Amino acid sequence: MTRVIRSSAVTLATGYVLLAFTALVLFAAPLLYAWQETIKDFRFEILQEDSQRLAHVFDLRGPAGLKAFIDERVGMQIAGERMLLLSDAAGRPLAGNLPAWPQSIPAHAGSYTLPVTLDGRHSMVAMVLATLPGGYRLLVGRDVDRFAPIERRFWYGLAGAVAVLTVAGLIGALLIRRALLARIQSTQQTVAAIMRGDLSHRLEVRSSGDELDTLAQTINRLLEQIEQLVHGIANVSNSIAHDLRTPLAELRSRLEELALTRPPVGETFAEIDAAVADVDGVIRIFNALLRLAEIDAGLRRSNFVETDLGELVAKAVEFYLPAAELKGLSLTLRDAGPTGARCDPVLLAQAINNLIDNSLKFVAPGGHVELEVERLAQGLVAVTVADDGPGIPEGDRPKAAQRFFRGDASRGTPGVGLGLSLVEAIARLHGGSLELADNHPGLIARMIIERGTAAVAGDPRHPRINPDRPRRDAEVTA
Amino acid sequence: MKILVVEDNERMARFVTKGLKEAGHTTDHAENGRDGLFLAVSEPYDVIIMDRMLPGNIDGLTIIDALRKADNHTPILILSALGDVDERIKGLRAGGDDYLAKPFAFGELLARIDVLSRRRRQDATQTALEVGDLRIDLLARKVWRGTRAIQLQPREFQLLEYLVRHAGQVVTRTMLLENVWDYHFDPETNVVDVHISKLRQKIDADEERQLLRTVRNAGYMISAEPPPVT
Numbered sequence: 001m002t003r004v005i006r007s008s009a010v011t012l013a014t015g016y017v018l019l020a021f022t023a024l025v026l027f028a029a030p031l032l033y034a035w036q037e038t039i040k041d042f043r044f045e046i047l048q049e050d051s052q053r054l055a056h057v058f059d060l061r062g063p064a065g066l067k068a069f070i071d072e073r074v075g076m077q078i079a080g081e082r083m084l085l086l087s088d089a090a091g092r093p094l095a096g097n098l099p100a101w102p103q104s105i106p107a108h109a110g111s112y113t114l115p116v117t118l119d120g121r122h123s124m125v126a127m128v129l130a131t132l133p134g135g136y137r138l139l140v141g142r143d144v145d146r147f148a149p150i151e152r153r154f155w156y157g158l159a160g161a162v163a164v165l166t167v168a169g170l171i172g173a174l175l176i177r178r179a180l181l182a183r184i185q186s187t188q189q190t191v192a193a194i195m196r197g198d199l200s201h202r203l204e205v206r207s208s209g210d211e212l213d214t215l216a217q218t219i220n221r222l223l224e225q226i227e228q229l230v231h232g233i234a235n236v237s238n239s240i241a242h243d244l245r246t247p248l249a250e251l252r253s254r255l256e257e258l259a260l261t262r263p264p265v266g267e268t269f270a271e272i273d274a275a276v277a278d279v280d281g282v283i284r285i286f287n288a289l290l291r292l293a294e295i296d297a298g299l300r301r302s303n304f305v306e307t308d309l310g311e312l313v314a315k316a317v318e319f320y321l322p323a324a325e326l327k328g329l330s331l332t333l334r335d336a337g338p339t340g341a342r343c344d345p346v347l348l349a350q351a352i353n354n355l356i357d358n359s360l361k362f363v364a365p366g367g368h369v370e371l372e373v374e375r376l377a378q379g380l381v382a383v384t385v386a387d388d389g390p391g392i393p394e395g396d397r398p399k400a401a402q403r404f405f406r407g408d409a410s411r412g413t414p415g416v417g418l419g420l421s422l423v424e425a426i427a428r429l430h431g432g433s434l435e436l437a438d439n440h441p442g443l444i445a446r447m448i449i450e451r452g453t454a455a456v457a458g459d460p461r462h463p464r465i466n467p468d469r470p471r472r473d474a475e476v477t478a
Numbered sequence: 479m480k481i482l483v484v485e486d487n488e489r490m491a492r493f494v495t496k497g498l499k500e501a502g503h504t505t506d507h508a509e510n511g512r513d514g515l516f517l518a519v520s521e522p523y524d525v526i527i528m529d530r531m532l533p534g535n536i537d538g539l540t541i542i543d544a545l546r547k548a549d550n551h552t553p554i555l556i557l558s559a560l561g562d563v564d565e566r567i568k569g570l571r572a573g574g575d576d577y578l579a580k581p582f583a584f585g586e587l588l589a590r591i592d593v594l595s596r597r598r599r600q601d602a603t604q605t606a607l608e609v610g611d612l613r614i615d616l617l618a619r620k621v622w623r624g625t626r627a628i629q630l631q632p633r634e635f636q637l638l639e640y641l642v643r644h645a646g647q648v649v650t651r652t653m654l655l656e657n658v659w660d661y662h663f664d665p666e667t668n669v670v671d672v673h674i675s676k677l678r679q680k681i682d683a684d685e686e687r688q689l690l691r692t693v694r695n696a697g698y699m700i701s702a703e704p705p706p707v708t
Contacts, residue, residue: 273695276583283581284664287561291663294562303564318633319659322672346563350663357667 013173020165028158036151040126043142044111047128050082051140058132063088066136067095082142083116083125089135098139105129105139113144183212199227244285251278288418295347295425303346304452309339310373313383316352317371320360328365331356334372341381342452343430351426354419355385355445363389363442379451380432388442397436423447479503479524479595484514484541485557486532490580494527494557497584498591511536518545523552524595527587530558530569539572546573553594557587563662585696589648596647609645610702612681612689614638623681633658634677641690641700650697674698 058066063086070084074097085096093100102116109131116125127141186204193201202223203216258271317333324331352371359369369387376382392400400420423445424434431450436443481503485491488509495505506521508514511532518526518541530538542554553576556569561579569577576590607614611624619635621628630638637658641649651670655661678690690700 276695279581280583287664290561315659318631319661319665319673320669322676323667323669326672346662349661353661353663353665357665360667 010173010177012176013169016172017166017169020169021162024158024161024165028154032154039147040113043126043144044128047111047126047140047142051128051130051138054084054086054138054140055130055132058136058138063094063134063136066132066138070095083127083139084141085139087137087139089137091137094136096139101137101139116141187216194223199223199230240285240289244282247278247281247285251275251282254278285418288422292418292422292425295422295429303344304342305345307341307343307345307348309341309343309348309381309383310335310337312345312349313352313371313373316349316356319353320356324360324369327360329360329363330368331360332368332370334370336373336375339373339375339381340451341430341449343449344426347426347429348449351423351447352383352385354423355383355447358419358445359385359387359389359443363387367442375451376448380448381451382446382448384444384446386439386442386444388439391438391441391443392436394438400436420445479591480506480522481591482506482508482514482517482521482523482526484508484511484518484526484532484538485529486510487529490529493584494587497588501588510534511538511541514538515541515544518552519548519550525591526552526554527591528554528556528574530556530560530565539569539574542569542573555587555590555594557582566662583650583695585648585693586650586652589650589653589697592647593644593649593653596644607639607642607645609642609700610687610689612642612700614642621681623685628680630677630680634673634680637673637677638681638700641698644700646699646701646703648693648696648699653697 054066054070057069061069066086070086073082074084074095083096083098085098085101086094087101088094091101102114105114105127106112106129109129111126111128113124113126115122116127124144125141126144127139130138130140132138183204190201190203202220205213205216205220254271254275258268258275262268263271314333314335317331321331356369356371363369367388369385372382372384372386374382374384420434420436427434427447427449430452432448435446435448437446438444481498483491483494483498483505485494485507486509491507491509495507498505506517506523508517511534514528514532515536528538528542532538538556538558542556545552545554554574555576555578556574557578557580558565558569559580566577566579575594578587578590605615605617607616613622615621616639619632621630621635621638637654640654640658652664654670654673655663655665674690674692678688682688682690687702687704689702690698691705693699
């Protein structure tokens with residue numbers, strides 16, 4: 001990881017330096033060329049003028065006059081700045097500051113830039129050759145190397161700029177790398193802590209609000225969801241461990257005792273029957289959990305059909321009526337007539353039965369349980385089971401639908417504490433929710449589901465991605 | 479009855495075959511799909527008990543499909559660890575006659591086999607049913623015990639009809655839930671028992687001979703025969 005960061009920062013810096021260098025060269029090269037060309041043209045122009053002036057002197061005063069003129073000028077001038085040479089047709093020097101006609105100088109008149117050895121010094125000389133009447137030849141030249149220091153300074157300047165750029169680039173890369181590494185390291189530490197199992201850690205978010213912060217915020221939200229899920233799983237696992245371990249422990253001790261004490265046959269069979277009943281209890285818990293998992297996964301949406309909810313409730317009431325009468329309770333249905341809904345009838349029947357079952361278990365003899373089916377606004381429908389039993393204390397109500405939760409009132413009653421969570425899961429699958437309220441005294445359990453007419457139901461093959469969030473509008477109407 | 483048990487789990491197979499033998503049936507056992515299919519087509523059986531997930535390439539549903547395509551209509555009870563309603567529907571659609579999820583109570587299996595084996599003899603156009611002096615008029619939906627007319631709620635009538643149609647056979651609580659109420663889950667309370675005792679009140683109260691009796695650890699049976707002395 002560190003190597004990747006280092007290389008990415010250095011690559012970035014190198015890239016920028018190269019880019020700047022290229023830009024610099026692209027800027028400097030034509031400038032240098034233009035500069036050199038201009039100087040060259042200008043130089044030849046001056047030499048040409050000089051040569052013409054000397055030729056004019058020659059025209060006016062003849063060879064001797066020009067010789068005197070040149071000698072005068074050479075005597076006044078600094079050596080080397082201007083080269084002058086007048087020779088006769090045979091090439092013998094007559095005047096000038098060159099001791100002899102340099103070798104390798106072409107015979108024709110014109111402008112040249114040629115290496116010339118002068119006083120044992122080699123230098124480039126720009127020169128204009130002219131042929132005067134009578135075969136006299138005139139050379140006017142200038143040492144080009146005199147400008148070399150200026151050009152050198154130009155190159156030094158360029159090199160300096162490149163050096164400054166490179167250093168700045170490297171420092172920039174180091175700074176970027178340090179800042180990046182610091183952020184990445186803090187992220188790594190957080191992630192490592194999370195991987196060690198402490199899910200409460202969050203990534204550092206600075207106030208700058210840059211891209212890394214946005215990323216950190218997104219990851220933090222992800223972590224929050226994961227933490228919630230893990231807690232949920234942990235809760236369920238704990239509950240499963242507890243509620244399955246209890247009957248299994250009972251079963252184990254029963255069987256072990258049987259093996260140890262070897263009671264008479266009749267007693268043994270009674271114990272075996274009890275053991276089988278224990279196993280049945282465990283199986284029931286398993287079935288309920290499996291069904292819950294199945295509902296939570298949203299798999300059962302494929303079984304949605306058009307169903308009369310009123311009829312479903314009426315049937316459930318009729319199913320429980322003898323049991324209610326036996327316990328001395330009144331079980332009534334406020335009939336609302338046919339209420340169509342698109343739902344899974346098997347699951348809804350189970351949910352309704354669970355609600356009635358729950359009430360029948362807790363309401364004391366002489367009590368009342370009343371059911372009602374109502375159509376609500378926004379394509380919702382509610383099945384309400386109201387009783388005048390002990391109810392659920394307000395503090396316990398949010399927990400009542402949690403898996404394996406058993407309130408104080410349920411101690412000593414049959415059941416595994418999955419009834420209401422199953423109802424809640426089924427309601428959620430149907431786009432609704434389970435609400436628990438106080439009936440003063442007693443409990444009002446209200447299961448709200450979507451009627452799921454074509455417009456509301458959506459595609460049954462694509463259940464809502466987040467079934468954990470019941471629709472808000474379901475709660476507004478309550 | 480001659481029963482074929484196709485089941486790969488040795489212990490489960492032994493449990494089932496032993497229980498069936500004790501109930502007076504003869505059994506054959508196949509422990510994979512190939513043997514199961516071979517036995518099923520080559521021997522006449524009264525009932526086949528079929529596991530769904532079998533070793534080898536041939537699973538239970540494939541065997542059932544092959545048998546039905548070969549016009550073999552031996553009643554088949556699917557015995558499977560896949561217990562969802564969806565899986566049940568899949569099994570029944572494939573041609574199974576009944577579906578029982580593992581783990582199960584042996585009494586439940588025995589009762590269902592009994593019902594399956596006699597299903598074919600039933601006459602759908604029957605208009606009346608009788609057990610001892612209990613008479614059911616299916617058209618008028620009326621019930622008499624001797625000369626006494628008995629008033630029944632519609633659901634009670636359905637319950638009695640189901641019991642009488644399977645007179646002499648054990649009917650389990652689950653079978654009643656599935657067939658009378660169409661409920662495919664276990665209510666936590668003993669609601670079925672209450673329905674039965676209410677029905678018993680209506681048909682057996684003050685009668686010398688009790689027709690509807692509880693079979694311990696299994697379910698209920700309606701029969702004119704006195705209970706066997708054990």
